[in-house]
Amino acid sequence: MTPAIAQTSLPADWRDFLALTKPRVMSLVVFTGLCGLLAAPVTLPPALGFTAVLCIALAAGAAGALNQWYESDLDALMRRTANRPLPAGRMDRQSALHFGVGLGAFSVVLMDLATNHLAALLLAASILFYVLIYTVWLKRRTAQNIVIGGAAGAFPPLIGWVAATGRIELMPVLLFAIIFLWTPPHFWALSLFVRSDYAAAKVPMLPVVAGIPTTRLQIFVYSLTVAVAAVAPWGLGLTGWIYGVTAMVLSLIFLMLAGLVLANRSTDTASMKPERRLFAFSVLYLFILFGAVVVDRWVA
Amino acid sequence: MTPQPEDERVRRQRERARLMAWLLAAFVVLLFLITVAKIGLHR
DSSP: OOSOSSOOOSOOOHHHHHHHTOHHHHHHHHHHHHHHHHHSSSOOOHHHHHHHHHHHHHHHHHHHHHHHHHTHHHHHHOTTTTTSTTTTTSSOHHHHHHHHHHHHHHHHHHHHHHSOHHHHHHHHHHHHIIIIIIIIIITTTOTTHHHHHHHHHHHHHHHHHHHHHSSOOHHHHHHHHHHHHHHHHHHHHHHHHTHHHHHHTTOOOHHHHTOHHHHHHHHHHHHHHHHHHHHHHHHTTSSOHHHHHHHHHHHHHHHHHHHHHHHOOOOOGGGOHHHHHHHHHHHHHHHHHHHHHHHHHHHO | OOOOHHHHHHHHHHHHHHHHHHHHHHHHHHHHHHHHHHHHHTO
């Protein structure tokens, strides 16, 4: 890893610390964590529920900050990330490291204080998994980085549920599985139309290593597994019809869009509309699906 | 006209200090609410 990309002399602006936490990624993490919490059969007092979701958000922010600290050299090579605080030289690496470690430790201690040991342990595991397993170990070494690393992003609903109940049950494990299986098609769709960035940074993403047709096939295969995992809670009688119908309709659309990606033969980034559509829809898919889990629990 | 580096440094430090003060105050309130909720749970 190379040292700081650009020298900084001024103290970093607080907005750059905020940018370090990847707020856009955090929104999905917070939402799925909140859904895990609200779908649980135990209702926490609002102050504790709010704190649990806050801790999930802070932990995600800490993981994002540590990821940017470690990857500042890679970020400088990719157009999509070159303007982040570290590669742009608006912050020194030590500040990012201190911020990430401090925020992570604070989130785990606060979670333990407000909810239970198991939720705090899972929260710590999610940060360590994202930073050590995904960022440090897998990302630069294998095309399966997203597959295994996806587990880090799948923790929030499990943590939300455990924060409320104190136990790991089948339903939150299925919610974990949905995000885990959803991550590869989501990121591979993105990596298809920004693959030149990944190639320039020598990140072994699947389109760079295995080629575009293989990636499109893998996207479709994983989309099938997402559909099965999404319908499973209803099939196993863990949810009602509201979730069941929502999961089936959404998964059919997801599969249709993945099918269009599979059918696309173009290697030109400008002609990758199916990939862009699948990427955009995949975010919506997760939001609506997890929203349906909560609506089903409280309405049905 | 662009601000002098020293002025900019002071401005950023003040902004960060003000933000930290608000965050600490919010943390104190949160700790109080957590304590009240925990006492309620164990009654």
